[in-house]
Amino acid sequence: MSDSNSYFIVIIICLQTLYTCILSIIGQYIYGYFLRTYYDMYQNWTIINNSSLKIDIFELNREQCIENTTDISNSSAQTWAQQQSADLIFQATLWRAFPIIIITYLFGLYASQLNRRLVLILSIIGNAIHVIIYQAIIYKNLAEYWWYISAFIVGLSGGPNILGIVMNLVITESTEENERSSRFVRYGAMATALAAIATFGIGYYIQWRGYTDLLWISLGLELLSIFTVIFFLKPTHYSTSIDETTALLSSSSSNDVHVTINTSTISKFYHCFDICTVFSFRHCSKKKSISLILIIISYMFYLLALSSLSTMLWYLLGTPFCWTSKDLGQFSAVSLIATAIFSVLGMKILNYIGANDAIICILSHICFGVYLLWISLAQYGWQLYLALLINPFSSYQNILTIPMISKWLEVHERNNVFTLVTEINTIITAFGGSLSNWIYARTVIYQKNFTLLLASGICIIPCILNICLFMISRRISNEQELTRISEINAEPTTLLLSNNLSPQAVDVTCLIQLPHSRTHSLCTSYNDRSRTNSNSSLNNQSDWQVTI
Template identity: 75%
Template structure:
């Protein structure tokens, strides 16, 4: 009997907590639900963003691959200008959609154009190449961490400023500002970025299977027929035949670690819905403040932590191990948090959980030979395409299962409708004494 009382008491406590959370969520969102524009945004934005992402994803993969394949033959200044020009067209189409009330498919056209231009992927790859080629090997890790911290700090300032500006003037002016900043970026690239020239001593057709970097000055011409296999030359750097086992195993372990790290990062995609719903029921203002604090702490403590770890003599592998431990602790802390202050306290751990993403490129560069650095960019495509295939297959399976469940539900509904008259006739013939309340109470 005492056990049943405990179960009933716990159930009552959970119901009271749930009702309290629902009241808080309703209180936080009552002003939003009355706005028809924001209601439409809540209903349509998820589907719109999903479809636009699909339209942007395929050209991004193709363009990223082509750039990785012919990076040594392209002028990076021209690549940056084309990418920024695609972003300008993207913003202009957004402005036309707002002012001219264009059809929905224009969102997909804008996404396809920005994907065709490469977007932030190409910009990131070019910057990574510049850091790799202009920095000593011993200083690359710290340089990448500083670059990530700087971009994170700028993101924090932009996120905070955009949030307050939208409350003050709306979002249309922000698109004009974005257009102006894109034009300013093109101006900086043209007049302040030195154009890069291809090295004549290292050609893209240099064999990757050469075992010594001394062969980098030798240009090996490949037949036209073998150019189709040129796309997969990156795979030869993992060969155990022409390279040492230590080198090949190290590269494979780096890629596997980075792949699983990306899969773990995908779990943070539900963070938004986790904070919007019960238990926390945050508003958009709360989310903006949390994101700003997160960016600021990451920018500051990630650099400090990296300097401390380098000072005590930790190498990149040790730093990544500590990063994964911090990431695990951070996720466990977030999942067990009950109050908002606990979420903010977890931000002290988050800055030390991002080193794997930042250090992957310098770790790979240290194991590649001179004539293989050109093929380092193909790593982006191989990892991205491999990761895209897995969720694609899983979503196809999910679609088949959902379709089968839908058909089963329809059959069940039809059978229930057909059996409904019989069930009613039987229930009407039952005496009222047939239902005994005592049978609903189980003995302890």
């Protein structure tokens, strides 16, 4: 397998990481806009002033924020601005959610039949149109519904979801199997380091020059990405002789998986619903079904709790923190660096003491719940930075989900379930973020930290589910040990046949032993636990996310 796409992969990761960091500023612009228009709220989006292109609004916000204890009107302005900002993000996210869910699902099913270069170009063009509409809103004072049009277009193009899936496919197919984990580690470390530097610099740049220059830069990054896809992306050598949709429907005992079968459109339509049959009690053992369901539900509640952090921007801009763009950039940079270092260190320690996946997830949910509770009760900036010592250990459920599931799956079942996990991630990330902003907009007046407190409570549910999973896994392990001992006692001569075992039998045994890695930077642990889960990279949430 040739490594012909190395330059393409590095360039695209760098360009898209910078693009994502720049697009994350749009929430700050929306909040600043509503602050400025507080006293003309009934004129909506028609009164924006050209002075908003210069960034003095956050200095004004900081001064007003500090005076909140003595001036009720200032507090009202910030509360109203947070409500309006959260509502706008809520509605725009919904407009993006429906098309991106459908597009992601269809691409997951028919990835082998699509031209990847064309898919990447269309996705990047959608991102570019997204930025152009942002610029038009700022310069031309467009109506509010243009935010929704922009969100719908980026959802229809697939956005960061499709980009992430295609890039993971390219990396996987361009790298030898024994080098994939280390390759993902290097790319993840590179993206994390670049994102830390970018967010740190962007915070200062906004206070110096404002938003529009950065948006023009992001548009240039997308144009460079298109040229990179056209001139640097080379075809990878993978089998196209099998209709993968048909292969997914084949049983594990089939001897004809290498025969080309033409499935009808109706069969492919029904296959969309066959993805969930792997959890059926009629198709597999009761313990397998229960374990898979526990893992999936735990993952869903983790994502739901994680989506509460989409309101952190409004939380930090208001009292008692009163942060500016510079403060936000510094905090994001420190958070990325701390996560990259301590998450890897934590995983290595847990591996060393022999903790299994379920135990690691239990500890992770406890840390996440404590982190959310700490943030919700913090009153000073240093307390927020102190919470970053807990945060790196709070996201192991995200990356451990695929290896935990793969232990229970046959080879022909993996693509089905991996597609389902990707779709669950897309749906809950979209609707969870919308729900969190909707709740925040309606509780900020009475209890500003209610969303974070609620998310902290939600962490209890996946923690309990993982405890149940640990008990099931322990029981199965004990039963297998007793069976092995009884077989040895009953037939001691069978040890002489060990030399006749096929290599495939050894590989299947290895499949049932994984632990895992964490985010991009945690693939080192993943290398020690599994060589067979390279497809799992299709489902890792790219860190490439657009704010709207």
